[in-house]
Amino acid sequence: MASSMSMLERELGALFGARLVAARPLADLTSFQIGGPADYFISVETENELAAALGAAYQTSTPAFCLGAGTNLLVSDRGVRGLVVHLGRGLAKIEIDGVRVVAGAAAQFGLLVETVVERGLGGLEFGEGIPGTVGGGLVMNAGAFGGEIAKVVTCIHGVTREGACLALASGEIGFAYRRTNLPPGFVISRVEFDLAPAERQSLKTRVDELRARRASRQPRGVPNAGSVFKNPPGAFAGRLLEGAGLKGRRLGGAAFSDQHANFIVNLGGARADEVRALMELARIKVREQSGVWLEPEVRIVGDW
């Protein structure tokens, strides 16, 4: 790994110069505000740059990980080995042509929702208040209040781990509840949506309703990564966690929220190890109490 990394440093250093950053801490790039350093970090602005970065990592046998807005991640305290690729503003454009919308993977999902609602296009209102990028939303099949991104996506564009451009139609994405089945290492650069014309004021009213519902349910002003566990079939993870006595349970700087048991919050200085230990404890307690193994929704990444 050490020699493959120095090869990567040479290759990417030649292409990106000082934009290639070594030992970049990731905590400030995650909504949990937790996470150690990436060995190498690069922010790319075009599909060609993305292809070059992934291609160089592949050629040098260096693992590559795409970081979106970091709102669904628990990054190890030891950080991430290899290359972390981040998509920059150049890949955040939103283009609208009739009911067809193309959004760069780095666009903020919330901005996309606001933009299409303003244009009288329906289908993405459920996304009000879901933080993160369009690319992260696609990978997670982000959803809320009965809606999900899968329902309005027609096609995605991106780069394979080998560094080749590839487009996938909606039916090839393998959408399921809070997950997709994309080729390993595939990084999305653009997402195409087919939305429905709708009356702007009624879309706005719906978005306002959803915003109010979200505000009354979720912890605010304290770092977290949204729902920690997926809802098991026919049940709510939050209720199972509450039933198992986890609400408010604390370990070091991390705790299950007092407001919603399916959120773990960083009360200040929480370590990834603490969050992970709380998650493991919760899985065991819920299993004992109700016979259900909860499946994490938050992605646990890096070197543990």
Ligand SMILES: Cc1cc2nc3c(=O)[nH]c(=O)nc-3n(C[C@H](O)[C@H](O)[C@H](O)COP(=O)(O)OP(=O)(O)OC[C@H]3O[C@@H](n4cnc5c(N)ncnc54)[C@H](O)[C@@H]3O)c2cc1C
């Ligand atoms: C307060 C709060 C509320 C939330 N509410 C909801 C909710 O209601 N519904 C919901 O579904 N989620 C919710 N989330 C979780 C999170 O916002 C979503 O999962 C979001 O879509 C993740 O996007 P991201 O850009 O932050 O991705 P990240 O967290 O950075 O990454 C998530 C995964 O996507 C991959 N990824 C990111 N970008 C790309 C790309 N361009 N190409 C390939 N892979 C990529 C990463 O490698 C990682 O595996 C919430 C989070 C918070 C903090």
